[in-house]
Structures are given as C-alpha cells and as structure tokens.
Amino acid sequence: MRTINCDVVVVGAGPAGSMTAKWAALGGADVVMIEKRPEIGSPIRCGEGISRSWLDRVGVKVDPKWVARTVKGAKIVSPSGKHMVMLDESKAGNEVGFVVDRVFFDKALARDAAEAGAKIMLKTAATSLIYEDGKIAGVRAVSHGEPVEIRANCVVGADGFESQVGRWAGIDTSLKATDIITCYQYRLTNIDYDPDFTEFLLGSVAPGGYAWIFPKDDNTANIGLGVLLTKIKKPGEVKECLDRWIARDPRLKNGQPLEAVSGAVSVCAPLDSVAIDNLLLVGDAARMINPITGGGIANSCYAGMFAGKVLAKAVKANDYSMKVLQEYEDDWRAKMENGLWRDWMAKEKLITLSDDTLEMLVEAVSKVELEKINVHTLLAAVKQTYPELVKEFEDLI
Numbered sequence: 001m002r003t004i005n006c007d008v009v010v011v012g013a014g015p016a017g018s019m020t021a022k023w024a025a026l027g028g029a030d031v032v033m034i035e036k037r038p039e040i041g042s043p044i045r046c047g048e049g050i051s052r053s054w055l056d057r058v059g060v061k062v063d064p065k066w067v068a069r070t071v072k073g074a075k076i077v078s079p080s081g082k083h084m085v086m087l088d089e090s091k092a093g094n095e096v097g098f099v100v101d102r103v104f105f106d107k108a109l110a111r112d113a114a115e116a117g118a119k120i121m122l123k124t125a126a127t128s129l130i131y132e133d134g135k136i137a138g139v140r141a142v143s144h145g146e147p148v149e150i151r152a153n154c155v156v157g158a159d160g161f162e163s164q165v166g167r168w169a170g171i172d173t174s175l176k177a178t179d180i181i182t183c184y185q186y187r188l189t190n191i192d193y194d195p196d197f198t199e200f201l202l203g204s205v206a207p208g209g210y211a212w213i214f215p216k217d218d219n220t221a222n223i224g225l226g227v228l229l230t231k232i233k234k235p236g237e238v239k240e241c242l243d244r245w246i247a248r249d250p251r252l253k254n255g256q257p258l259e260a261v262s263g264a265v266s267v268c269a270p271l272d273s274v275a276i277d278n279l280l281l282v283g284d285a286a287r288m289i290n291p292i293t294g295g296g297i298a299n300s301c302y303a304g305m306f307a308g309k310v311l312a313k314a315v316k317a318n319d320y321s322m323k324v325l326q327e328y329e330d331d332w333r334a335k336m337e338n339g340l341w342r343d344w345m346a347k348e349k350l351i352t353l354s355d356d357t358l359e360m361l362v363e364a365v366s367k368v369e370l371e372k373i374n375v376h377t378l379l380a381a382v383k384q385t386y387p388e389l390v391k392e393f394e395d396l397i
C-alpha cells in the first residue's frame with residue numbers, strides 16, 4: 001500500500017481545513033490536506049453570507065472573484081411581515097456584508113494553503129485512524145480508488161457537519177435532535193426583491209429556524225430555510241415549507257431555480273473537548289456553528305488559524321500531545337465559547353416562542369435605535385415595550 005509521511009494530515013478542504021493547513025504550513029509544518037470530493041468548494045451547501053469584519057483578522061484577503069454581492073445590512077422580519085428590524089452591516093453579525101461564491105471562496109483559501117506549502121489530494125477520503133503503540137499516527141484513506149496510508153504526527157478533523165474523525169477518535173460530537181437544523185435552499189432567479197439587504201424571516205414559515213434571502217445579483221438570490229429536526233414530521237417537509245413560502249411571497253413567486261441545496265447545521269452548545277493527543281477538530285466537525293444564525297464560516301476560519309498556529313509550535317517542539325495542543329483549546333474557547341453558550345441558550349428559548357410572541361419581539365426591537373446588538377441590548381429594547389416578555393428570558397440576563 002502507498003504510504004505518505006507528513007507532520008500534519010488535514011481531513012477536509014473546507015474553510016476550516018484550508019485555514020488550518022495554511023497556518024500550520026506557514027509555521028513550517030509539512031502538511032497534507034485531503035478532500036474526498038473531486039473539486040474544492042463544489043457542490044455548494046451554504047447560504048454564502050459572511051461579514052467583512054473578520055476576514056482581515058484571519059489573514060484572508062478580499063478577492064472580487066469570490067464576492068458575489070456586497071450588501072448594506074440585514075432585515076429581520078416578523079412572522080406576519082408587518083414589522084422589521086433593519087441592521088446595518090456593522091451590527092448584523094458574522095454572516096452579513098458579503099454574499100460570496102463558495103466555489104471560488106473555498107478554492108481561494110485552499111490556494112493560500114498551497115502557497116504556504118501544504119499539499120492537496122483530491123478524491124481522497126479518510127476511512128479510519130491509524131494507531132501505533134496506542135497513539136494516533138495518521139489516517140487510512142482511499143485515494144482515486146486506491147488505498148493509501150497517510151502517516152502523520154497529528155490528524156486534523158476538518159470534515160464538516162457529518163464529521164467522522166471525531167467519532168473515530170472517541171470524541172463525543174453527537175448531537176441531540178433539538179440541536180440540528182435541516183435546510184433546503186434554491187438559488188432562485190427572476191425574483192423582484194431588494195438586493196441590497198440580506199433578509200431573515202422568523203416564525204412558523206420555518207419552525208424552530210428561519211427563512212433567508214441572501215442576494216447574489218439584482219434578480220437572483222439564495223433563498224432557503226432551516227427547520228429544527230424535532231419539528232419535522234415527514235420526509236420532504238423542509239422543501240415543502242420552502243416551496244410554500246416562495247409560492248405565497250409576491251416577490252419570489254415567479255422565481256425559477258438555478259440550483260437546489262440541502263444540508264444540515266448544528267446549533268448546539270460548545271463541546272467539552274475538541275482536542276486529544278495527536279488529534280484535533282476544527283470548524284463544523286468541532287460543532288462551532290453559531291446556534292442562532294447557523295453561520296459557521298467565520299468560526300471555522302478562526303479555529304483553523306488557531307489550530308494551524310499551534311500545530312506549527314507542535315512541529316517545532318516535536319510534541320503533539322495535549323501539553324502543546326491545549327493552547328488550541330484555550331484560543332478557540334477564548335474567542336468563541338461564551339458567545340456559543342449565550343447564543344445556544346437564546347436559541348433554546350427562541351424555538352419555544354409562538355408567532356405572536358416573535359411578532360411582539362420584532363415590533364419592540366424595531367422601535368428603538370440600537371448602538372450594539374447582543375442578547376442584552378435586544379432584551380433591554382424589548383423590556384421598554386413588553387416588560388412581561390423579558391421575564392421569559394431572565395436566565396439569559
């Protein structure tokens with residue numbers, strides 16, 4: 001069997017994998033990144049919304065090739081459509097600013113990794129971990145139909161929502177049904193809408209989740225919705241919800257699909273552990289998606305950068321144990337753990353609210369000018385109009 005030796009093998013070439021590969025290689029690690037699909041970034045399973053604010057911080061240069069649309073901000077719309085909160089880009093979170101083209105975006109991140117020195121293998125699927133003397137020592141994979149062993153001092157599981165690497169290593173990445181959102185999305189053209197704003201529609205249009213419009217061009221957008229798994233009663237229901245919404249929305253009803261996408265996101269609390277000796281998880285594989293928005297690209301990129309930098313240190317110290325890898329746990333937790341907990345608790349509450357309550361919430365927030373958006377400022381705004389409603393959220397405060 002063919003054997004490849006390296007310092008670090010990264011499983012999965014999404015944003016988390018490419019960022020890890022890039023930062024580890026920049027720090028001198030010999031990195032091999034494997035991707036089971038024949039093309040990085042395709043097929044797309046994403047609404048493609050990101051903000052501009054964090055790109056600089058993780059060392060990603062904006063390239064017009066992957067920017068499909070620049071938006072001014074977001075509209076949060078009440079279930080009836082009567083009330084709306086307008087947020088400018090700076091207040092609208094990690095998913096509003098650009099609508100990207102993931103086919104090009106993911107490739108650009110992989111190209112950065114390659115430029116830093118990482119090797120990329122396409123059509124190469126990891127199938128199990130290699131253990132040597134009780135220690136993780138790489139992955140077995142099938143590459144272009146042939147078995148291959150990729151021997152490495154550290155394995156990075158960047159294998160997305162359906163991640164297996166964590167499970168193989170005995171890290172508990174399992175999800176409760178209340179922590180999974182199932183999504184369906186069309187790229188819909190021939191629509192008549194406001195292409196300057198991303199839109200989020202709340203309520204029973206998408207039970208336990210929300211519906212979205214992410215502009216791609218003047219008459220084309222990613223239009224989708226996500227439904228909490230526990231609220232789905234039969235197969236095909238998420239698509240039916242989407243079709244129903246499109247059919248009754250005058251802006252969308254003449255739309256024609258260019259592409260259909262289905263997928264799932266985790267909306268769970270942060271995991272207890274995402275690293276063990278000789279292995280770590282990044283991005284969706286580590287359940288780092290924002291539980292309110294379902295957005296995960298920003299956190300995947302941050303985690304990849306933190307992981308890559310720590311791996312470079314591991315290579316220099318020739319120590320891939322938790323003694324060195326703990327710094328990765330510390331870094332990603334310092335950046336996102338509190339936010340993930342807070343947003344998960346807010347999500348647990350939001351999924352219990354009726355359309356009437358959501359209507360009141362959006363109405364209350366629409367009446368005030370918010371300096372900063374977070375759970376606290378939102379609740380303070382709601383308190384001004386509906387103090388009794390805020391009682392439901394006392395735990396969060």
Ligand SMILES: Cc1cc2nc3c(=O)[nH]c(=O)nc-3n(C[C@H](O)[C@H](O)[C@H](O)COP(=O)(O)OP(=O)(O)OC[C@H]3O[C@@H](n4cnc5c(N)ncnc54)[C@H](O)[C@@H]3O)c2cc1C
Nearest residue numbers: 012014015016036047048049126160263283284295296297
């Ligand atoms: C419908 C939908 C809409 C979304 N919209 C947004 C949005 O608008 N904004 C946002 O920020 N986030 C969004 N997300 C979430 C976002 O897509 C993810 O958070 C992001 O892609 C995570 O990056 P990742 O690198 O961790 O995983 P992925 O991008 O999923 O990459 C994982 C890679 O690993 C590969 N892989 C898996 N198993 C193996 C294996 N055994 N061997 C080799 N390779 C393997 C996969 O093929 C894949 O390329 C959305 C998700 C869905 C489903």
